[in-house]
Amino acid sequence: MNLAFNKILKEDIPQILPLIQRLMENQFSDEILLERFTEMFTQNYECFGIYLDEKLIGVFGMWFMTRHxxxxxxxxxxxxxxxxxxxxGIGKKLFEFIYDYAGKKGCETSELNSYVSNYRSHKFYLNEGYVIKGYHFLKKL
Known part of the structure; x- marks a missing residue:
């Protein structure tokens, strides 16, 4: 299996939008997602494509911050x-990449959000050693 995690550049955002649309179940237009991802690229955010034999099969991003x-x-x-x-086994290899990459950037911890209804991801993250520490709240302004 020739698996690679390659950084996505701002000009390549349109390539990942079909995958993001599937993840988000087409909740937003491509225009809105393009606008939001373009802004995300100006912040402490990096985006990667998951490639198998040079075919784009997935996507993920990483935010970097310091938390008290x-x-x-x-x-x-x-x-x-x-x-x-x-x-x-791609998810396992993906998280090995994330831990290594984050460690090289000086990170001490990794934290993430998962949709309440995404039970398969919960099992995966718990098996990865993540612990549930709280709830994520969202309010539209």
Whole structure:
């Protein structure tokens, strides 16, 4: 398996939008997602494509910040692997990459959010050693 995690540049955002749309179940237009990702690229955010034999099969991002309760931290975000490539060990290899990459950037911890209804991801993250520390609240302004 020739697996690679390659950084996505701002000009390549349109390539990942179909995967983000599947993850988000088409909640937002491509225009809104393009606008939001373009802004994200100006912040402490990095985006990567997941490539198998040079074919884009997934996407994920990482936020970098310092938290008073966790120190320097990496937050994996919007992790999506195409359904036909799941259960092949790619997620495990992905998180090995994330831990190594974040460690090289001086991170002490990793934290993430997962949708309440995404039970398969909960099991995966618990097996990765993540612990549930709280709830994520959202309010539209």
């Amino acid at each position: 309760y966790a120190g320097r931290s990496c937050e994996p975000d919007h992790i999506y692997i195409d359904e036909s490539y799941r259960n092949l």
